[in-house]
Every structure is written in C-alpha cells, then in structure tokens.
Amino acid sequence: MKIAIPVENNSMDASVCFSFGRAPYFLIYDTEKNENRFLDNSAIASQGGAGIKAAQKIADTGVEVLLTPRCGENAAEVFKNAEIKLYKTINSSVEDNLKAFIEGKLQLLGDIHPGFHQHGGN
Amino acid sequence: MKIAVLSGKGGTGKTLVSVNLASVATTSIYVDCDVEEPNGHLFFKPQKLKKEAISVKIPEVNQNQCNGCRACVDFCKFNALAYIKNNVIVFDEVCHSCGGCVLLCPNKAITEKDQNIGLVQRGISENVQVLTGILNTGEPSGVPIIRKLLQTISGDNELTLIDCPPGSACIVMESIKDADYCILVAEPTLFGVHNLNMVQNLVKLFYKPHGVILNKCLDEANPAEDFCLKNQIKILGKIPFNTELGALNSNGLIAVREKQKYHEIFSNLLAAVTREVGSETVINT
CATH class of the missing domain: 3.40.50.300 (P-loop containing nucleotide triphosphate hydrolases)
Structure with missing residues (x-):
C-alpha cells in the first residue's frame, strides 16, 4: 500500500507540513517495498486551487491513504472521488505517523476546513 | 464624464x-x-x-465523449478541473469562466452552462x-x-x-x-x-x-x-x-x-x- 504525507523537506527526518495544498513536498511511502520517494509540489506556486492540483498529483501516484494534519474541502472532494482515505496526523514526525497508521492508531480526518481561497479577503 | x-x-x-x-x-x-x-x-x-x-459560463463535461487527455486540466491556471477515475471534476467556485477548456478539448466533450x-x-x-x-x-x-x-x-x-x-x-x-x-x-x-x-x-x-x-x-x-x-x-x-x-x-x-x-x-x-x-x-x- 502507498501512503502520502505532506512534508516540509525531501528527507525522512522532515516535519509533517501543516498545510496540505501548499506543502513543499509529498512523501510517498510504499509499505510493501519499504520504499520512499518525494514529490515536488508544483501546486505551491498556484494563485488558487492549490489543493485541487496537489490532490490530483497525489491521486496520480496511486496512493490509497493520505496522512495530513488538515485538508481543504476542494482537495477532499478530489480524494473522495479518487477513493483515497484521509487520516489525521498525531504530531510532526513522519516516522511516528507511519508507525501509528500501520498499527491502526490513526483516526480518519473528520474536520474538513472550507479552504482559504480567494486571497483571504481583498 | x-x-x-x-x-x-x-x-x-x-x-x-x-x-x-x-x-x-x-x-x-x-x-x-x-x-x-x-x-x-x-x-x-x-x-x-x-x-x-x-450569470457566468461554467464548463460542463460530457464524460462519454472525454478520452482522458487532460488538456483541460493542464490548461486551467486556476486549477478548477481535476481528472479522477476517468471522470473530469469541475469546481464551479474556482472557475473564472475563461472558456479555455472548451476551446482546447480535442473531443469537444466540454460545453458551457449558465450559472447565476x-x-x-x-x-x-x-x-x-x-x-x-x-x-x-x-x-x-x-x-x-x-x-x-x-x-x-x-x-x-x-x-x-x-x-x-x-x-x-x-x-x-x-x-x-x-x-x-x-x-x-x-x-x-x-x-x-x-x-x-x-x-x-x-x-x-x-x-x-x-x-x-x-x-x-x-x-x-x-x-x-x-x-x-x-x-x-x-x-x-x-x-x-x-x-x-x-x-x-x-x-x-x-x-x-x-x-x-x-x-x-x-x-x-x-x-x-x-x-x-x-x-x-x-x-x-
């Protein structure tokens, strides 16, 4: 199974990124092969719709699960259609979260926020 | 004046x-x-x-005519479109009604509808x-x-x-x-x-x-x-x-x-x- 996590850097000791759509990188971890790779998030430069673009990119990698502190409603809609499950991270450590997920200790992400679209006001 | x-x-x-x-x-x-x-x-x-x-124009996709080329998804600078499991998803609120996706679709799978x-x-x-x-x-x-x-x-x-x-x-x-x-x-x-x-x-x-x-x-x-x-x-x-x-x-x-x-x-x-x-x-x- 492949798992995605938004991260601050492209290394295994990177912190989980608090933003999903505008995270600098995504870790794609393959539990069967015990392999990891990092995707550059090109959506970070988007004027709008970053969550949609980032979610598209993750869906294209064939992951089944995303571990994230939070997720906007547009990205969540993409994941719903892609049948990718969202789980809420417990802290900023990539390894802690992967371990907790494999042990079945992570909760599904319940609170989908309405997004910070439209430039946050005028 | x-x-x-x-x-x-x-x-x-x-x-x-x-x-x-x-x-x-x-x-x-x-x-x-x-x-x-x-x-x-x-x-x-x-x-x-x-x-x-x-009203403004919002794209409407005829999924049967879509061949999944993603020309529309790649073109949209506002990221109002996604292509998931052989379907184009349109995010109406993100769309700026430029009409680019309609023009670019090689299969003419996209038309426009009015949104008040x-x-x-x-x-x-x-x-x-x-x-x-x-x-x-x-x-x-x-x-x-x-x-x-x-x-x-x-x-x-x-x-x-x-x-x-x-x-x-x-x-x-x-x-x-x-x-x-x-x-x-x-x-x-x-x-x-x-x-x-x-x-x-x-x-x-x-x-x-x-x-x-x-x-x-x-x-x-x-x-x-x-x-x-x-x-x-x-x-x-x-x-x-x-x-x-x-x-x-x-x-x-x-x-x-x-x-x-x-x-x-x-x-x-x-x-x-x-x-x-x-x-x-x-x-x-």
Missing part, C-alpha cells in the same frame, strides 16, 4: 461622496459597483425598478438614474457584474458617479478602468494615510487623473492632508466631521436633499471635480 470614487478601506465615505455628488448634479447616473455590499440604493430608494439576472451569480438593478431617484450591482452571497467574484454595470453606461455622456468597492483588488480595478477621473476619499488618520497611499498607487498604475476629498475633517492635524501636500496630490475639498451630517447619513438620508448647507458643500466639490476633469482633458489632448 465618468468619475470613480474609491478608498483603501470601507467606511471612509465613498458612498456619502458619490451619492451626494450625483444628487447635486442637474441629472446624473449613480453606479454602485460595491457589489458585495451595495448600499447606495438605501439612500436613493430608487423607483420603477428593473432587474436583470447576471447575482443581478443588476436599475431605477430612478428624482434626478438620478440609479444602477446597483448585487452579487449573490458566497460567489467568489463580482467582476462579471461590474463589467455588466459599466457596459450598460458605456455610451452615455451623462455625469456618472461610480461608487467603487473598498480596497485595491481586482474588483476595484474593474470599476475604475473606464473612469475619466478618480476621487480618492481619505480619513484624517495615519491608517487613513496608509489606505490613501495604497489606492493612489493603484490609480497611478492606471494613469488616471485623480484628486482627494478629505472627509471627517476636524480643526486639528490632518495626516491625510499632510500626505497630499507632501506628494503634491490635488485636494478637491473637505467635508467636516459633524454629528448632523453623520445623523442624516445614518438615517439613510441624502444630505444635499435635506439641508442647503450640504448642498453648497457638495456643489462646490462637484465644481472642483468638473474643473479638474476639464483641465485634465485639455492636458491629455
């Missing part, structure tokens, strides 16, 4: 200025481009209302034609409504006061685009100076001739006035800070229609603006 009235923030007196200037003219058009919260109509209470619904976003309302209040743009709550952009409002009056040579939205974002740029002159309304505070500076930068970017009306003036230091003097910005006039004017305005009354002294203040302001527009026209030719 089209005159846009703008300011860097809400509550400085854009509507007070544009409503009263429109009312002191013999005949005029007042256009409320503050489509997220139009309030000029509360003063004018226009009669003989005519309403026109405004608000309305334009026309009415009459004594000597003033009142046009109001109203954006539905929750819609992301009022630009299409402003475009329609300004299109409606584009051929008119009548004196037109354009009451702009606050700030200096896209909707303000759209509102001032066709203006012959811009009036910047400023408050006598440091915060007011900051906002004045912001909108002045905007009107300069558009090469618009402009001047400042100092609102809420007291008999003490006025940082906005100092800013104008220092930067050689034309001061068109001053409106005093007083309870009577505040009360008239709070009660939805048009000051110039109620009291002779306000009629005089705003007549003088309108004369100052007209003079400026006249001299600018001479300068421009």
Whole structure:
C-alpha cells in the first residue's frame, strides 16, 4: 500500500507540513517495498486551487491513504472521488505517523476546513 | 464624464461622496459597483425598478465523449478541473469562466452552462438614474457584474458617479478602468494615510487623473492632508466631521436633499471635480 504525507523537506527526518495544498513536498511511502520517494509540489506556486492540483498529483501516484494534519474541502472532494482515505496526523514526525497508521492508531480526518481561497479577503 | 470614487478601506465615505455628488448634479447616473455590499440604493430608494439576472459560463463535461487527455486540466491556471477515475471534476467556485477548456478539448466533450451569480438593478431617484450591482452571497467574484454595470453606461455622456468597492483588488480595478477621473476619499488618520497611499498607487498604475476629498475633517492635524501636500496630490475639498451630517447619513438620508448647507458643500466639490476633469482633458489632448 502507498501512503502520502505532506512534508516540509525531501528527507525522512522532515516535519509533517501543516498545510496540505501548499506543502513543499509529498512523501510517498510504499509499505510493501519499504520504499520512499518525494514529490515536488508544483501546486505551491498556484494563485488558487492549490489543493485541487496537489490532490490530483497525489491521486496520480496511486496512493490509497493520505496522512495530513488538515485538508481543504476542494482537495477532499478530489480524494473522495479518487477513493483515497484521509487520516489525521498525531504530531510532526513522519516516522511516528507511519508507525501509528500501520498499527491502526490513526483516526480518519473528520474536520474538513472550507479552504482559504480567494486571497483571504481583498 | 465618468468619475470613480474609491478608498483603501470601507467606511471612509465613498458612498456619502458619490451619492451626494450625483444628487447635486442637474441629472446624473449613480453606479454602485460595491457589489458585495451595495448600499447606495438605501439612500436613493430608487423607483420603477428593473432587474436583470447576471450569470457566468461554467464548463460542463460530457464524460462519454472525454478520452482522458487532460488538456483541460493542464490548461486551467486556476486549477478548477481535476481528472479522477476517468471522470473530469469541475469546481464551479474556482472557475473564472475563461472558456479555455472548451476551446482546447480535442473531443469537444466540454460545453458551457449558465450559472447565476447575482443581478443588476436599475431605477430612478428624482434626478438620478440609479444602477446597483448585487452579487449573490458566497460567489467568489463580482467582476462579471461590474463589467455588466459599466457596459450598460458605456455610451452615455451623462455625469456618472461610480461608487467603487473598498480596497485595491481586482474588483476595484474593474470599476475604475473606464473612469475619466478618480476621487480618492481619505480619513484624517495615519491608517487613513496608509489606505490613501495604497489606492493612489493603484490609480497611478492606471494613469488616471485623480484628486482627494478629505472627509471627517476636524480643526486639528490632518495626516491625510499632510500626505497630499507632501506628494503634491490635488485636494478637491473637505467635508467636516459633524454629528448632523453623520445623523442624516445614518438615517439613510441624502444630505444635499435635506439641508442647503450640504448642498453648497457638495456643489462646490462637484465644481472642483468638473474643473479638474476639464483641465485634465485639455492636458491629455
């Protein structure tokens, strides 16, 4: 199974990124092969719709699960259609979260926020 | 003659200025481009209302005709489209109605549907034609409504006061685009100076001739006035800070229609603006 996590850097000791759509990188971890790779998030430069673009990119990698502190409603809609499950991270450590997920200790992400679209006001 | 009235923030007196200037003219058009919260109509209470619904085009995908090439998804700079499990998903609220996806689709799988976003309302209040743009709550952009409002009056040579939205974002740029002159309304505070500076930068970017009306003036230091003097910005006039004017305005009354002294203040302001527009026209030719 492949798992995605938004991260601050492209290394295994990177912190989980608090933003999903505008995270600098995504870790794609393959539990069967015990392999990891990092995707550059090109959506970070988007004027709008970053969550949609980032979610598209993750869906294209064939992951089944995303571990994230939070997720906007547009990205969540993409994941719903892609049948990718969202789980809420417990802290900023990539390894802690992967371990907790494999042990079945992570909760599904319940609170989908309405997004910070439209430039946050005028 | 089209005159846009703008300011860097809400509550400085854009509507007070544009409503009263429109009312002191013999005949005029007042256009409320503050489509997220139009309030000029509360003063004018226009009669003989005519309403026109405004809609934008949103792509609609015929999934059977789509071959999954993703030309539309890759093209959309607003990321309003996604392609998941052999289906194109359209995010209506993110779409800016550019129509690019429709043009690019090699299989002609995308057509457009109308989505209502608000309305334009026309009415009459004594000597003033009142046009109001109203954006539905929750819609992301009022630009299409402003475009329609300004299109409606584009051929008119009548004196037109354009009451702009606050700030200096896209909707303000759209509102001032066709203006012959811009009036910047400023408050006598440091915060007011900051906002004045912001909108002045905007009107300069558009090469618009402009001047400042100092609102809420007291008999003490006025940082906005100092800013104008220092930067050689034309001061068109001053409106005093007083309870009577505040009360008239709070009660939805048009000051110039109620009291002779306000009629005089705003007549003088309108004369100052007209003079400026006249001299600018001479300068421009």
